[in-house]
Amino acid sequence: MQVFTWMFAALNSVEPYLANLAELLGAPANASWTVERRPALEDTALKRLHDVDAWLAGRDYLAGSFSVADILMTTVLRLLDATDLVERFAALSAYKTRCMARPAFRKALTDQVALYSPVAASA
Known part of the structure; x- marks a missing residue:
């Protein structure tokens, strides 16, 4: 049951907030709307990261396993790779780091990336 709980948490309680910040990071950094919006988005992302860190x-x-x-x-979490927020x-x-080193994670990532390769797109 905890696996399902954490799957939903990753996609519904963490991802939206990290994705909002990651999207903002791709916008012009000196635009007034990004300067004004970033503190609130970063604060919310840090709260979510803190909660997962505490768990x-x-x-x-x-x-468990x-x-x-x-x-x-x-x-x-990789949505924030362009920042140091997770590393805090x-x-x-x-x-x-531990999860990314797992063979199952590397395989899942490789399989996902392959879906978007030029060869896969033309098939």
Whole structure:
């Protein structure tokens, strides 16, 4: 049951807030609307990251053993790779590194990227 809970949390309680910030990071940094909007988006993202970090304290994975929930959450965390926000949280940063090193995560990422390759697109 915890696997499903964390799958939904990754996609509904964490991703929207991290994605909003990641999208803003792709906008012109000196535009007035990005300067005004960034603090609120970053604050909300940091709160979500803090919550996941707190859960991970003393745990290697979200639901006990490595699962699809960890693949989803790690994929969501990667939205902020252009920042240092995840790295501000020791447990969360170690978790992301640990998950990305897993063969199942690497395979899932490779399979996902392959869907968008020019060869796959022409098939």
